[in-house]
Amino acid sequence: xxxxxxxxxxxxxxxxxxxxxxxxxxxxxxxxxxxxxxxxxxxxxxxxxxxxxxxxxxxxxxxxxxxxxxxxxxxxxxxxxxxxxxxxxxxxxxxxxxxxxxxxxxxxxxxxxxxxxxxxxxxxxxxxxxxxxxxxxxxxxxxxxxxxxxxxxxxxxxxxxxxxxxxxxxxxxxxxxxxxxxxxxxxxxxxxxxxxxxxxxxxxxx
Numbered sequence: 244x245x246x247x248x249x250x251x252x253x254x255x256x257x258x259x260x261x262x263x264x265x266x267x268x269x270x271x272x273x274x275x276x277x278x279x280x281x282x283x284x285x286x287x288x289x290x291x292x293x294x295x296x297x298x299x300x301x302x303x304x305x306x307x308x309x310x311x312x313x314x315x316x317x318x319x320x321x322x323x324x325x326x327x328x329x330x331x332x333x334x335x336x337x338x339x340x341x342x343x344x345x346x347x348x349x350x351x352x353x354x355x356x357x358x359x360x361x362x363x364x365x366x367x368x369x370x371x372x373x374x375x376x377x378x379x380x381x382x383x384x385x386x387x388x389x390x391x392x393x394x395x396x397x398x399x400x401x402x403x404x405x406x407x408x409x410x411x412x413x414x415x416x417x418x419x420x421x422x423x424x425x426x427x428x429x430x431x432x433x434x435x436x437x438x439x440x441x442x443x444x445x446x447x448x449x
Contacts, residue, residue, distance in 0.1 A: 293430075318397070
């Protein structure tokens with residue numbers, strides 16, 4: 244007769260450090276995906292770009308939640324970057340290269356839309372503190388040497404909330420004229436929390 248004593252065995256759960264290591268590894272893997280344009284359809288390139296961004300964004304949200312830090316997303320035309328907030332200013336997160344600038348493939352561009360943000364900037368930082376810091380910096384450095392502040396367009400709060408946004412991936416004007424891909428686009432949207440939603444390769448409202 245088989246006697247299985249389930250109560251004699253204790254299940255070992257994951258520690259916080261182990262979970263954090265897994266989150267960082269996922270971020271590194273997502274950010275290191277390489278794009279291969281040979282033999283790929285134009286819509287596949289946009290699909291990879293949008294899905295890679297969504298994967299990194301969601302991993303960043305998990306990272307901020309586990310480390311209890313506020314993160315911000317800065318979007319440029321052909322790259323994006325995640326920054327951390329230290330209570331005074333936004334800056335790059337040390338030793339987390341996967342959160343630094345993500346470069347888009349050539350001829351692909353992004354367009355960011357922000358609607359009905361649920362929070363205002365003063366809730367994240369005290370502008371008077373920043374102004375006082377600027378005055379102190381000015382007394383020790385020339386005006387031309389002052390650091391340029393970077394303010395994110397999208398916030399990822401430590402509690403897991405995010406500010407609503409949609410980010411559209413499409414081909415730039417030059418690529419659209421040459422390859423007839425102006426109708427192709429992928430949109431990544433976030434509404435207060437993850438997971439993000441992805442639409443494409445064509446958008447009905449455009």
